[in-house]
Amino acid sequence: KLDILEYPDTRLRTVARPVDAAQVASTAFQTRLDDMFETMYEAPGIGLAASQVDVHERFMVIDVSDDRSQPLVFVNPEILEREGEQVYQEGCLSVPEIFADVTRANAIKVRAIGRDGEAFEMAADGLLAVCIQHEMDHLAGKLFVDYLSPLKREMVRKKLAKRRRA
Numbered sequence: 001k002l003d004i005l006e007y008p009d010t011r012l013r014t015v016a017r018p019v020d021a022a023q024v025a026s027t028a029f030q031t032r033l034d035d036m037f038e039t040m041y042e043a044p045g046i047g048l049a050a051s052q053v054d055v056h057e058r059f060m061v062i063d064v065s066d067d068r069s070q071p072l073v074f075v076n077p078e079i080l081e082r083e084g085e086q087v088y089q090e091g092c093l094s095v096p097e098i099f100a101d102v103t104r105a106n107a108i109k110v111r112a113i114g115r116d117g118e119a120f121e122m123a124a125d126g127l128l129a130v131c132i133q134h135e136m137d138h139l140a141g142k143l144f145v146d147y148l149s150p151l152k153r154e155m156v157r158k159k160l161a162k163r164r165r166a
């Protein structure tokens with residue numbers, strides 16, 4: 001299991017660098033993917049970005065299925081199209097016990113390299129679209145609390161400081 005960085009740890013603000021596609025097939029990279037899925041499932045969560053475990057490379061794992069049967073790997077993800085808007089009450093494994101409404105695109109088209117090292121394109125909507133956008137923010141050093149008003153963000157900071165002292 002990997003340790004998940006917690007806000008306001010400044011390492012979460014690092015902008016991840018692209019992965020060398022030739023490395024995806026390597027045992028080392030595949031093992032890191034296994035560790036990411038194990039950490040995500042154990043949290044439990046439906047998404048985890050490499051940034052959250054202090055690995056600043058552009059990849060993330062997602063599984064929004066109810067029975068943990070649809071693991072998805074996105075390496076060097078890019079959003080090709082965005083459509084509509086949806087509000088979702090988001091949480092984050094790096095900002096424990098804080099939830100807030102975030103507005104994101106309702107439907108997206110994303111291109112990435114998969115676990116097999118091959119490029120693919122995927123259309124996503126609903127919770128999967130929210131999760132992909134949430135994880136891609138992590139890779140850009142952004143957190144969902146950045147969308148909150150300064151006042152609400154200050155309340156979050158105080159609440160987490162108290163939680164850490166407890």
Ligand SMILES: O=C(O)C[C@@H](Cc1ccccc1)[C@H](O)SCc1ccccc1
Binds near residue numbers: 044045092094
């Ligand atoms: O911290 C993370 O990136 C994991 C996030 C991913 C996520 C946040 C908001 C909305 C969608 C995905 C979550 O903490 S995973 C926990 C969770 C479980 C079910 C539904 C929403 C969030």
Ligand SMILES: [Zn+2]
Binds near residue numbers: 138
């Ligand atoms: Zn998160």
